[in-house]
Every structure is written in C-alpha cells, then in structure tokens.
Amino acid sequence: MKEKLKEINSLDGVWGYFLCDNTGRILEKEMPVVFLKKLGMIGREVTQVIGLLESLDRAPEILDLLFDDGRLLIMSPKSFIFVVFCDPNIDVALLRPKMNEVISHIQGDSKMKDLLQKGEWKRRRLLQKEYLSEEYREIIGQLAPEEVSSAT
Numbered sequence: 715m716k717e718k719l720k721e722i723n724s725l726d727g728v729w730g731y732f733l734c735d736n737t738g739r740i741l742e743k744e745m746p747v748v749f750l751k752k753l754g755m756i757g758r759e760v761t762q763v764i765g766l767l768e769s770l771d772r773a774p775e776i777l778d779l780l781f782d783d784g785r786l787l788i789m790s791p792k793s794f795i796f797v798v799f800c801d802p803n804i805d806v807a808l809l810r811p812k813m814n815e816v817i818s819h820i821q822g823d824s825k826m827k828d829l830l831q832k833g834e835w836k837r838r839r840l841l842q843k844e845y846l847s848e849e850y851r852e853i854i855g856q857l858a859p860e861e862v863s864s865a866t
Contacts, residue, residue, distance in 0.1 A: 715816075715820055718816045719731060719742060721816075722812055722813065725804075727801035734757040738757040738760070738761035740754060760788060764777070776810065776813075782802065784800070785799075785802045787809065793830040794820065796817060
C-alpha cells in the first residue's frame with residue numbers, strides 16, 4: 715500500500731495525501747508541514763461533509779474542491795476517506811485513475827481491512843447532535859428540515 719501511495723505523491727502537482735477512517739482519524743499521511751498541525755481537524759471536517767452529503771443522498775464518487783491556491787480531491791469508499799492535496803491546475807484525468815488504484819489496493823490489503831473494521835462508527839454517526847457542530851446542524855436544517863430530528 716505504501717508504494718501505491720508514494721506513486722500518488724510522486725505525480726507532478728500532488729502536494730500530499732491522507733487516509734482517514736469514518737471517524738476522521740488519520741491513518742496514513744504524507745503532507746506538507748504547513749498542514750500537519752490542522753490535519754486532525756481537516757480529517758474530521760471532511761468526514762462530516764461526506765456524512766452530510768450521504769445523509770442527503772448526494773455523495774459524489776469524487777468530491778473536487780477547487781481553490782485559488784490549491785485543490786482537494788476526495789474519494790470516499792464505505793470504510794475510509796482518501797484525500798489528495800494538489801495544485802489547482804493538476805491533470806485530474808491523470809490523477810483520478812491513480813487514486814482508484816490506491817483505493818483498490820487499500821481495500822485488498824488485509825492489514826488495512828483489520829484496521830478499518832476496528833472502527834465501528836459510521837460517517838452518519840458523526841451527524842448526531844453530540845458530534846455535530848452548530849454550523850452543520852444549521853446546514854442540515856436548511857437543506858432537509860425533516861431530517862434534522864433524525865440526524866440530531
């Protein structure tokens with residue numbers, strides 16, 4: 715698995731990546747130092763966004779967040795989330811198949827399967843009131859008012 719992740723990181727325009735479980739806990743990472751201090755918070759936020767989209771039945775195969783100074787490509791199979799930080803002008807058509815290779819490799823890796831099965835939480839559990847920030851509760855209330863009572 716590490717070799718596949720190194721392949722991703724060696725692509726032109728890729729700055730780093732991380733894998734997190736469905737609680738937002740970082741499992742693997744190779745990131746620029748500037749992001750390391752906030753990586754735990756980023757993992758949890760990404761996980762909550764994916765959980766929010768899934769609860770609204772709007773989760774895409776890949777979430778592409780484009781900013782002036784960077785890009786996040788997020789893929790979220792059922793048991794983990796894979797995030798790649800990169801240049802905003804990266805060739806997504808080249809990167810996406812490599813991300814799919816990494817995901818397939820992780821899903822076939824017995825050590826990773828064991829690690830991911832230990833986390834019993836589901837992403838949607840992060841949408842319960844005790845885990846959800848006020849901002850996310852407001853978003854859910856505005857997008858799907860009937861789901862607020864079930865999500866909180």
